[in-house]
Amino acid sequence: MTRLAALASIALAACSFGANASETTDALPASDGGGLLDGGAGCQVSIAYTPTTPQVGDHVHASAVVSGADGVPTYAWTLDGSAWTEYEAADGSAIGFDATTAGTYALTVTLGDFTSSCAQGQVDVPVIDATGPDALYRLRVVTGSDVAPPFEAALVVHAGTPAERDVELEPGEPVTGAIANGAAGVPAYIQFVPSSGGPAIEAYAAMTGAFTVRTAIGVMYVVNVVPEVSGLAPRSFAWTYPMPASFALDAGQAITGSVLAPGGGGLADAQVELASGDLPSTIATTAADGSFTALATFTAGSQITATVVPPPTSGLARLAATSTFDLSTPLQIVYGAATPCDLGGDSVQRGGVGQAGAQVTIVGAASTAGTIGGVAATGSVFAAATANASGVLPSLPVPRATGLHAVVQLAANDVAVAALDTSTCAAQPIVAPAEVVNTGTVTLGGTPLANVRIEATPVGLLAAATLTPVDVMTGADGSFSIALAAGGSYDVRVGDPRAAPFAEQNVASIGSIALAAGLAITGTVSVDGGGVVPGAAVELLCASCTGVAADRPIAQAATDTHGGYVLTVSDPGSM
Amino acid sequence: MAGSLQIVRSVRTIAISAAVCVGLGLGGCFYTDPINQRPSVEIEQLSGSQVFRGDIVNLNAITDDPDGDGVSVSWEAYACTDATPAPDGSRPGCDSSSIASGTNALFSFSTPDYRHDGATPVGAMYVTLEAVDSLGAAAQPGQELIITVADAPPVLALSAQPREGYVVNIALPIFARVGDPDDPAASVAVAWTASSPTGSEPLTTETSQPIGSDTNQLQLGTTLVPDVVGNWNVQATATDPSGSAAMQSLMLVITPDEPPCLATWAPATPPTGDVLPIDAPTLFQVLVVDDDLDPYPPVPSDPVLGTTTFAWSLLPPGATTREALSAAGAGVALDPASYQPGDIVELRVQIYDRTNTPVACDDDDPTCSIGANQCMQRLTWRVEMQ
Numbered sequence: 031m032t033r034l035a036a037l038a039s040i041a042l043a044a045c046s047f048g049a050n051a052s053e054t055t056d057a058l059p060a061s062d063g064g065g066l067l068d069g070g071a072g073c074q075v076s077i078a079y080t081p082t083t084p085q086v087g088d089h090v091h092a093s094a095v096v097s098g099a100d101g102v103p104t105y106a107w108t109l110d111g112s113a114w115t116e117y118e119a120a121d122g123s124a125i126g127f128d129a130t131t132a133g134t135y136a137l138t139v140t141l142g143d144f145t146s147s148c149a150q151g152q153v154d155v156p157v158i159d160a161t162g163p164d165a166l167y168r169l170r171v172v173t174g175s176d177v178a179p180p181f182e183a184a185l186v187v188h189a190g191t192p193a194e195r196d197v198e199l200e201p202g203e204p205v206t207g208a209i210a211n212g213a214a215g216v217p218a219y220i221q222f223v224p225s226s227g228g229p230a231i232e233a234y235a236a237m238t239g240a241f242t243v244r245t246a247i248g249v250m251y252v253v254n255v256v257p258e259v260s261g262l263a264p265r266s267f268a269w270t271y272p273m274p275a276s277f278a279l280d281a282g283q284a285i286t287g288s289v290l291a292p293g294g295g296g297l298a299d300a301q302v303e304l305a306s307g308d309l310p311s312t313i314a315t316t317a318a319d320g321s322f323t324a325l326a327t328f329t330a331g332s333q334i335t336a337t338v339v340p341p342p343t344s345g346l347a348r349l350a351a352t353s354t355f356d357l358s359t360p361l362q363i364v365y366g367a368a369t370p371c372d373l374g375g376d377s378v379q380r381g382g383v384g385q386a387g388a389q390v391t392i393v394g395a396a397s398t399a400g401t402i403g404g405v406a407a408t409g410s411v412f413a414a415a416t417a418n419a420s421g422v423l424p425s426l427p428v429p430r431a432t433g434l435h436a437v438v439q440l441a442a443n444d445v446a447v448a449a450l451d452t453s454t455c456a457a458q459p460i461v462a463p464a465e466v467v468n469t470g471t472v473t474l475g476g477t478p479l480a481n482v483r484i485e486a487t488p489v490g491l492l493a494a495a496t497l498t499p500v501d502v503m504t505g506a507d508g509s510f511s512i513a514l515a516a517g518g519s520y521d522v523r524v525g526d527p528r529a530a531p532f533a534e535q536n537v538a539s540i541g542s543i544a545l546a547a548g549l550a551i552t553g554t555v556s557v558d559g560g561g562v563v564p565g566a567a568v569e570l571l572c573a574s575c576t577g578v579a580a581d582r583p584i585a586q587a588a589t590d591t592h593g594g595y596v597l598t599v600s601d602p603g604s605m
Numbered sequence: 606m607a608g609s610l611q612i613v614r615s616v617r618t619i620a621i622s623a624a625v626c627v628g629l630g631l632g633g634c635f636y637t638d639p640i641n642q643r644p645s646v647e648i649e650q651l652s653g654s655q656v657f658r659g660d661i662v663n664l665n666a667i668t669d670d671p672d673g674d675g676v677s678v679s680w681e682a683y684a685c686t687d688a689t690p691a692p693d694g695s696r697p698g699c700d701s702s703s704i705a706s707g708t709n710a711l712f713s714f715s716t717p718d719y720r721h722d723g724a725t726p727v728g729a730m731y732v733t734l735e736a737v738d739s740l741g742a743a744a745q746p747g748q749e750l751i752i753t754v755a756d757a758p759p760v761l762a763l764s765a766q767p768r769e770g771y772v773v774n775i776a777l778p779i780f781a782r783v784g785d786p787d788d789p790a791a792s793v794a795v796a797w798t799a800s801s802p803t804g805s806e807p808l809t810t811e812t813s814q815p816i817g818s819d820t821n822q823l824q825l826g827t828t829l830v831p832d833v834v835g836n837w838n839v840q841a842t843a844t845d846p847s848g849s850a851a852m853q854s855l856m857l858v859i860t861p862d863e864p865p866c867l868a869t870w871a872p873a874t875p876p877t878g879d880v881l882p883i884d885a886p887t888l889f890q891v892l893v894v895d896d897d898l899d900p901y902p903p904v905p906s907d908p909v910l911g912t913t914t915f916a917w918s919l920l921p922p923g924a925t926t927r928e929a930l931s932a933a934g935a936g937v938a939l940d941p942a943s944y945q946p947g948d949i950v951e952l953r954v955q956i957y958d959r960t961n962t963p964v965a966c967d968d969d970d971p972t973c974s975i976g977a978n979q980c981m982q983r984l985t986w987r988v989e990m991q
Contacts, residue, residue: 301947483933527904578938
């Protein structure tokens, strides 16, 4: 199957949930970068306005959004530099004006009659100005399953344009269904994947096969069912509300074949799996003669990816190939000629000292691989072992190859990457270089920023061994110190609501980080017929990313008791 | 009624415009010129009847002359403590010199806060109006108006620092904006009282700061540290030197510091005994934690609020001991490529607020609730690598 993980992420309804087409790809209102200002002492003033994209002739309503204020403020507004008293709130916290011409209308609001150090809130309201550079995001809203299915919509952010984006969730309908094999219920993992795109809605069927899920109305789903019992094949179903949610499983098609080790003998205990799109087969383990049988329900002629994971003791590479395999005949998987190299006896060292208990993972590409169904397969190396008390590795057979790497973990937060050449299989120490301590300061507008989390996620070779991020918080003076693996690479992220998100891809070190003032996206989350939704998770996600990066929020917030949220994003004009 | 309009209409002279026949023994009559008649005048109070010190008073003179002669007027306004006349007609409660005078029909003056001595608060204004026609005939008697001047009470507004909720034993700043139209803001005394379910206690004004360049208002601050859970009422009473008072109350619901609650996460956790199959790198993340003081995502605009602490651990395939992960954020990814197909691992997250209350459930329990309710502090994903 292709990427069950994409399905495993919490499912979101299609863009049609609760919003029409124009709402799902939302052009946002404009202003300069000053929509959200931090005046220090915890006081923040921003200006929200409607409509979100004013047109000439519109009446614009603007209101001050104040938080962290000490006292009972009064409000003094200016429009294009002149005092403006066309109040639209009794306490003066909102004003209105007619956008009579195209252009940018500069609004400011100054809080008075209290002593907080609160910067002036300001926003430029552009009227019919969609010509600037844009950035495309996905806006995802997740609530409890008793409220609404997850919501996701595209979001266009214009340069210099803070925005208001309200989300009205469509409550959908709760669905009770069943997974069965004949008369017997089947426990299973179920995903409702919207055909129009967006993440899936997940459910688990109990031992009786019964499950409940909340789905959207009017959305076509592909329902992937992965049974948790042997003898049944995963299967996909087309479904939409209010069709009966009863899904029958069976053994499907038996896909047979064999895995041949270098030299032609059968390879026992290899694990074979096939997938067509999101739909996997069962995982088959080869018998002593290398034969296997997997169960699947693939459509004839579809692209299928086959993967083979050899037993760890074989010293062989993992194989993968994608093709329209003819599964009506046995699938032959053949390893190319290779003689493994055993790293057993090699020492894991740092500073000339053997490292007791070091966890070593050998990763890289295999120089020789094999074929799957006659199709050339790629080979990847993944082998792991733990050094003894003297730092000496036990038997660890790996393919012979240049360009391999050893990822050595000496402690939970002490990882190193060392180059490894096994082509000649010469005995060699694996030298784990000391971690590199990176120091710097996080600033916003030149001011050090305390309590900012810096997260470095392993990528590349390091990620082959661990995806656990390394993170650190800045101190009161904005400084930080973080140890990174020598030879490793990381994606560095800083997500702090006070500033624009910061991201740097595939870097080996981290220095001082100057955060930029961000653009504010504000809005209210409500559910159709149910009022505002407090406590909803609101995430801004990368629109073009795949895998884990597609689910890692660029900015996130939880709605307050009034359903309101504030996200801070980078200004596309400065990206 | 205080400040009420008092109008005294002059007695008009009776017009005598007739031929006078005089019996002089000669028999016959002669004519004299008509006798000039006095003008009449009255005072119209244009501004409101409730007058406080510092208010602007607007008056209008309404004149009439039976002969159609021009009428000139003369106003005087005196500051008084009490404008009641003595038996001799004098007004000992008033200053001898006026604070304003005028000769136009429209007459305005600002009610002073104090009499000429600069110390005695004004309690009334005594206004006189004289009218004379162009031939010198004066309206009789002159017009008088006594305007009762009240002491304006202080102006008071009360507010607590805005938060999602108020937690016991967490200091809460309370603010009052105080001013007085006719007294210096600094002369206004503010008394605070905090009433809890178990009693009441006075609070002390801790800060007093002018509000910008406005000297007529002050922002006062105090701090409430609520020591019991329940409904609290914070009351502030502002009293000016004359004893006029204003009172405001603020109701606050004080709650205990509840444990953090895992509210939203992804992917969905499998029921006990089930597994979540993954065949690609997958991000396991907590999206929302509900907590009164340490929520996630954090709310940096409130310095009192912190954020949730996350502790991640992993039970590798076949292992019996969980390994603590170095990650301290809200998400951890797992890659099935780092495992053998069919391997089952358990990824666990536990959350803590500032109290760091231990999540004291059995290690085998996939979830845990400190309060034995629906509020969970532990989640476990049982993941099958594919």
